[in-house]
Amino acid sequence: MDAARPRTAASASRRRRALLITTGLSLAAGLLLWGTDPGAFRTLPPAYWIMAALAVVADARPHPLPGHRVSRVILPSICFTFAIVLAWGFAPALTVQLIAVTVAGVRMRHSVLRSVHLALQHIAGLGAAALVAELANWRIALRPDLRDAALTCAAAAAWIAARYAVAAVARRCTSERRTRPRRRARADLLGTAALLSLAPLLLLAAQISPALLPMSLLAVHAVQRMVRWAGESERAGRVDALTGLPNRRALQATMSERGPDRQRALLLLDLDRFRTVNDALGHGAGDRLLARVADRLAAAVPRHDLVVRLGGDEFAVLATRVEGAASARRIAEHLTEALSLPFPMDGTPVEVTASIGIALQSGRRDGATLLREAESAMYEAKQRGDQVAVHGPDAPHASPDRLALLADLRAALRRDPADDGIVLYYQPQIAIATGEVVGVEALLRWKHPKRGLVGPEELLRVAEPTPVMRLLTARVLDEVVAQLAAWRTAETPLRAAVNVSARDLHAGDVADRVARLLREHEVPSDLLQLEITESALMADPHRVLDTITRLDRMGVAISLDDFGTGYSSLQHLRRLPLSEVKIDRSFVLGMAEDRGDAAIVRSVIGLADSLGLRAVAEGVEDEVTWRLLAAAGCHAAQGWFHARPMPAAELAEWLGRYRPVRPGVLRGPWIPAK
Numbered sequence: 196m197d198a199a200r201p202r203t204a205a206s207a208s209r210r211r212r213a214l215l216i217t218t219g220l221s222l223a224a225g226l227l228l229w230g231t232d233p234g235a236f237r238t239l240p241p242a243y244w245i246m247a248a249l250a251v252v253a254d255a256r257p258h259p260l261p262g263h264r265v266s267r268v269i270l271p272s273i274c275f276t277f278a279i280v281l282a283w284g285f286a287p288a289l290t291v292q293l294i295a296v297t298v299a300g301v302r303m304r305h306s307v308l309r310s311v312h313l314a315l316q317h318i319a320g321l322g323a324a325a326l327v328a329e330l331a332n333w334r335i336a337l338r339p340d341l342r343d344a345a346l347t348c349a350a351a352a353a354w355i356a357a358r359y360a361v362a363a364v365a366r367r368c369t370s371e372r373r374t375r376p377r378r379r380a381r382a383d384l385l386g387t388a389a390l391l392s393l394a395p396l397l398l399l400a401a402q403i404s405p406a407l408l409p410m411s412l413l414a415v416h417a418v419q420r421m422v423r424w425a426g427e428s429e430r431a432g433r434v435d436a437l438t439g440l441p442n443r444r445a446l447q448a449t450m451s452e453r454g455p456d457r458q459r460a461l462l463l464l465d466l467d468r469f470r471t472v473n474d475a476l477g478h479g480a481g482d483r484l485l486a487r488v489a490d491r492l493a494a495a496v497p498r499h500d501l502v503v504r505l506g507g508d509e510f511a512v513l514a515t516r517v518e519g520a521a522s523a524r525r526i527a528e529h530l531t532e533a534l535s536l537p538f539p540m541d542g543t544p545v546e547v548t549a550s551i552g553i554a555l556q557s558g559r560r561d562g563a564t565l566l567r568e569a570e571s572a573m574y575e576a577k578q579r580g581d582q583v584a585v586h587g588p589d590a591p592h593a594s595p596d597r598l599a600l601l602a603d604l605r606a607a608l609r610r611d612p613a614d615d616g617i618v619l620y621y622q623p624q625i626a627i628a629t630g631e632v633v634g635v636e637a638l639l640r641w642k643h644p645k646r647g648l649v650g651p652e653e654l655l656r657v658a659e660p661t662p663v664m665r666l667l668t669a670r671v672l673d674e675v676v677a678q679l680a681a682w683r684t685a686e687t688p689l690r691a692a693v694n695v696s697a698r699d700l701h702a703g704d705v706a707d708r709v710a711r712l713l714r715e716h717e718v719p720s721d722l723l724q725l726e727i728t729e730s731a732l733m734a735d736p737h738r739v740l741d742t743i744t745r746l747d748r749m750g751v752a753i754s755l756d757d758f759g760t761g762y763s764s765l766q767h768l769r770r771l772p773l774s775e776v777k778i779d780r781s782f783v784l785g786m787a788e789d790r791g792d793a794a795i796v797r798s799v800i801g802l803a804d805s806l807g808l809r810a811v812a813e814g815v816e817d818e819v820t821w822r823l824l825a826a827a828g829c830h831a832a833q834g835w836f837h838a839r840p841m842p843a844a845e846l847a848e849w850l851g852r853y854r855p856v857r858p859g860v861l862r863g864p865w866i867p868a869k
């Protein structure tokens with residue numbers, strides 16, 4: 196992605212500046228040398244000038260590994276400048292080298308600093324070689340003997356040592372960490388040595404005829420190719436071919452090179468049910484999907500973090516600058532959010548979710564341990580049906596019992612709805628003024644094969660924090676809308692309210708599903724109502740508002756459930772597209788005895804009334820409460836006083852028996868005393 200980023204005007208001007216300054220520097224250095232020893236240049240033979248020209252030409256070719264760190268740059272010119280230093284001394288060699296470095300720096304788009312750094316390394320190399328010659332009081336002979344060969348080797352070794360010593364010092368000064376694997380370092384060393392060893396051969400060729408010298412460019416080219424291949428194969432070994440992301444080896448290398456860093460977290464992502472994509476759309480589409488997932492993940496993390504594909508449908512993010520589990524969880528949320536929009540594949544939108552395991556660096560834990568811990572956290576998340584789990588002591592403990600229940604529920608939801616054991620009970624809501632049934636609330640039950648009837652509270656405790664919740668809500672909506680259609684066909688149309696949880700409202704798909712179901716079953720939208728709780732609103736007000744606004748526009752009424760138990764309720768009443776407030780049963784149950792509860796209920800009814808909302812009291816268990824509610828002007832009542840929640844078939848019977856009763860004038864001892 197970075198490579199594709201357009202080069203800006205700023206970087207163009209930086210390059211121009213680099214060119215000018217480096218050229219200026221080299222010219223100055225050349226002139227300086229010329230000034231100190233003009234005789235040295237005047238006596239130089241044609242072979243020198245040919246080699247000088249070849250050095251510049253060799254470095255003017257496109258460099259095989261542009262953009263790499265300075266210590267990785269191998270300039271082909273070094274074989275010529277090394278020959279020059281052996282035959283004609285330091286000053287003539289340095290002049291040529293500086294010009295060649297300038298040319299190479301421009302070709303590689305190096306900054307001034309990098310060019311100067313590269314120049315310094317080569318000055319050091321040539322200086323060390325010259326020093327060896329000076330100390331041995333030696334210039335290479337026309338016909339080299341064994342001593343010449345030995346001294347050439349010594350000079351080459353000095354060249355290499357000096358150059359990489361400068362590189363190491365620079366690395367220390369810039370506190371840049373060593374990231375070069377050994378294998379690549381060997382290839383670099385071999386390339387450098389091969390080029391330097393060409394020097395005596397060049398000098399020999401020059402003895403025969405300087406015209407032979409240009410042929411050496413072929414050998415130089417071959418060495419360059421060798422170094423490039425080594426670099427490419429090294430790169431290929433660290434890159435995932437399908438996605439272009441770094442691979443597992445790159446991750447391991449980065450983790451070991453950088454050493455333990457306390458502010459580091461490893462997030463391991465495993466896509467959920469990826470196999471179904473492969474099965475449904477084919478492996479080609481699966482591969483394309485993986486590549487696009489990779490793009491989204493890479494775009495979602497800051498540049499200093501590493502995104503890798505570990506293989507299959509497993510990815511990892513090595514995040515730096517992480518302070519604690521909460522901050523790592525935020526990154527995980529960010530990643531799941533990046534995947535939350537469906538991926539259109541050949542016109543089919545494909546939903547991708549991931550389970551994420553987080554391991555935090557603490558103490559001197561190595562990369563392999565971190566990876567293992569992230570992996571175990573990821574499996575824990577998958578098992579629990581959670582999206583994210585953190586490894587370590589602060590990981591929320593899941594009891595085996597809850598895990599088993601969740602696993603059973605997951606399995607049930609995969610079965611045919613006819614025999615998954617999930618049933619809906621319906622509890623009537625009665626208009627207080629007329630005594631008529633105005634609707635029902637759909638309440639979830641699960642007939643577990645071994646445990647018997649499991650209530651919604653227990654079920655939701657395990658399902659709510661997991662992606663299973665959305666499946667469950669989908670299942671409930673399917674059944675309730677089908678039931679609404681059945682009631683309509685039977686000419687007893689009823690309105691039904693469905694409870695939705697926070698997780699359902701964070702994605703827009705619940706609105707899509709509702710729209711589709713109403714259309715398919717030809718059910719008018721005013722027959723469906725959704726109950727949301729304030730805690731659902733609090734989790735992510737913006738996204739929830741989006742979803743409920745869409746539902747409201749469709750004509751699906753929204754009811755605020757459990758009113759009075761959450762926070763900042765009054766704000767919500769004013770801002771949200773609500774039609775109804777349900778007064779929590781904890782207030783209603785006690786209102787016959789408790790003055791405070793009665794006062795709260797009355798004021799909620801008053802508040803709802805003045806905002807133009809219906810007030811529905813739930814948990815109405817007796818006549819006293821019912822009459823009190825009537826006196827307070829409550830619109831509807833729901834509770835055991837009228838009926839308990841029951842299956843649809845029983846409800847039909849109950850409706851047949853039901854006779855509306857209107858509360859008379861309120862009088863008597865049941866009015867709570869002051």
Ligand code: C2E
Pocket residue numbers: 622637638639650651652655671693694695696726756757780813814815816833834835836840
């Ligand atoms: P809720 O939305 O507040 O539902 C009302 C609960 O009060 C129901 O419990 C109902 O059986 C109970 N109830 C009704 N009348 C009376 C009464 O007179 N006295 C007393 N003490 N209780 C009464 P239930 O069915 O066990 O549901 C519990 C909660 O589970 C619900 O509370 C709702 O938050 C949640 N729930 C139920 N079904 C679903 C569902 O399909 N989806 C979601 N997301 N949540 C559901």
Ligand code: CA
Pocket residue numbers: 636694726756
């Ligand atoms: Ca409810």
Ligand code: CA
Pocket residue numbers: 756757777779780813
């Ligand atoms: Ca409620």
